[in-house]
Amino acid sequence: MSDKPARIPYYPGCTMKTKALGFERSAMDCAEVIGFEMDELKDWNCCGASYPLTKDNLMGLTAPTNILIEAERRCQKEEVDPNLLTLCVFCYNTLKRTEFALGQDKKKLETINAFLDRKYEGSVRVVHYLEYLRDVIGFDNLAKMVKTDMSKFKVAPYYGCLLLKPQKEIGLDDPEDPVILHNFLDALGCKVIDFPAQVDCCGSYLVMREPEKVSKLSYDILADANEYGAETLVTACPLCQSNLDQSQGDKVQFADLDGMPILYFTQLLAIAFGLDTKTHKLEEHHIDPLPLLKAHSGADSESK
Amino acid sequence: MLINPVEKDQKRISDLELATGETISDCYQCGKCTAGCPASMDPAPSVLIQFLKLGQFELARNAESIWSCMACLTCSERCPKNVSPAAIIEGLKNLHLRDMDPRVDLETMSRDFLARSPQMAIISGFRKFI
Ligand code: SF4
Numbered sequence: 298m299s300d301k302p303a304r305i306p307y308y309p310g311c312t313m314k315t316k317a318l319g320f321e322r323s324a325m326d327c328a329e330v331i332g333f334e335m336d337e338l339k340d341w342n343c344c345g346a347s348y349p350l351t352k353d354n355l356m357g358l359t360a361p362t363n364i365l366i367e368a369e370r371r372c373q374k375e376e377v378d379p380n381l382l383t384l385c386v387f388c389y390n391t392l393k394r395t396e397f398a399l400g401q402d403k404k405k406l407e408t409i410n411a412f413l414d415r416k417y418e419g420s421v422r423v424v425h426y427l428e429y430l431r432d433v434i435g436f437d438n439l440a441k442m443v444k445t446d447m448s449k450f451k452v453a454p455y456y457g458c459l460l461l462k463p464q465k466e467i468g469l470d471d472p473e474d475p476v477i478l479h480n481f482l483d484a485l486g487c488k489v490i491d492f493p494a495q496v497d498c499c500g501s502y503l504v505m506r507e508p509e510k511v512s513k514l515s516y517d518i519l520a521d522a523n524e525y526g527a528e529t530l531v532t533a534c535p536l537c538q539s540n541l542d543q544s545q546g547d548k549v550q551f552a553d554l555d556g557m558p559i560l561y562f563t564q565l566l567a568i569a570f571g572l573d574t575k576t577h578k579l580e581e582h583h584i585d586p587l588p589l590l591k592a593h594s595g596a597d598s599e600s601k
Numbered sequence: 602m603l604i605n606p607v608e609k610d611q612k613r614i615s616d617l618e619l620a621t622g623e624t625i626s627d628c629y630q631c632g633k634c635t636a637g638c639p640a641s642m643d644p645a646p647s648v649l650i651q652f653l654k655l656g657q658f659e660l661a662r663n664a665e666s667i668w669s670c671m672a673c674l675t676c677s678e679r680c681p682k683n684v685s686p687a688a689i690i691e692g693l694k695n696l697h698l699r700d701m702d703p704r705v706d707l708e709t710m711s712r713d714f715l716a717r718s719p720q721m722a723i724i725s726g727f728r729k730f731i
């Protein structure tokens with residue numbers, strides 16, 4: 298990775314253009330303040346969302362490989378470092394694991410190239426926005442850009458599963474005892490609430506088949522965060538955001554818990570930078586984060 | 602339960618190993634996967650693997666609990682023997698799905714769910730259940 302922040306090829310994925318618009322817009326606004334540009338790939342397809350776990354998974358690798366090819370060509374043409382920035386944790390996991398699989402298994406790479414009738418040379422390195430902040434920008438430097446006093450925010454860093462696992466392929470942080478979101482929140486000056494359920498699963502796509510189980514898992518995570526004193530929770534995953542936020546509509550399961558707003562880490566970063574959050578879709582969250590944001594940061598609720 | 606090893610199942614078990622890339626005999630039944638599994642599966646992940654170790658392919662294949670796995674990968678990450686129960690479970694699910702036996706019915710799926718769910722929930726759901 299280069300050490301100078303600049304224009305970096307960016308893969309959004311489907312959710313970022315629909316249900317997680319607030320995530321993408323807040324990330325882009327923050328990138329502008331930090332001094333880099335998220336340069337969206339011109340021609341991209343869905344990555345397939347979940348990485349196929351079995352070894353006979355060639356078909357499932359064609360979609361993400363096509364994206365890596367697009368990124369590789371762009372980087373070669375523009376003579377920039379072959380990095381591909383992602384925000385969505387599902388996309389990140391799928392693309393990163395594909396990068397790993399094709400790097401390990403040349404035969405797989407050749408088969409997929411032959412099938413796609415395009416050539417992937419294997420040069421792209423998939424990077425998550427958080428990783429970029431940590432490794433290229435530096436959390437120390439990020440801290441210097443903070444304009445708002447964030448000390449009243451009691452925030453639980455929630456990692457979930459796919460940002461970290463499997464560690465030997467993703468390699469972002471320790472899957473059992475991660476610190477990257479903790480350190481990010483520290484840099485913002487928030488009160489970081491370390492809580493045991495930070496790496497527990499929210500239920501993921503099981504919401505399609507067993508929503509009650511997802512409600513129960515979400516409840517366990519939020520009850521834990523609440524018990525440790527958190528007022529809000531940050532995530533990098535649109536499915537975690539949706540499950541944890543929308544499950545709170547289950548009034549029976551959540552009878553003894555006050556609503557807890559679930560924010561994307563970039564939405565909180567935008568508040569810390571003192572940005573106008575009008576386009577960050579905060580009003581679309583099931584549990585309205587605006588009262589909390591207003592009370593703690595004096596941020597105005599123009600986005601209503 | 603009385604367990605009688607079934608000979609013809611051995612072939613299907615080695616096919617499953619080939620498809621998933623896992624070696625079922627590597628599992629030494631420590632139960633660590635089951636201990637960390639958030640999906641309240643019954644039979645639990647280590648039990649499903651024990652069925653396969655005992656040659657009881659159908660017991661594993663037809664276990665309803667495989668459909669509750671959410672691929673959180675906690676089991677695979679923690680297994681001291683480098684087995685991926687999540688991959689084995691996905692391999693079992695694929696046998697049904699490739700037989701055109703889907704586990705969610707698109708016709709009856711609520712419009713509200715489709716309207717408010719993020720795309721990856723729907724796409725992953727399609728991949729895992731259809
Ligand atoms: S953790 Fe691994 S070795 Fe232990 S029971 Fe599960 S699969 Fe077998």
Ligand code: SF4
Binds near residue numbers: 637638646669677690
């Ligand atoms: S991947 Fe599936 S079996 Fe493994 S711990 Fe998670 S839910 Fe349980």
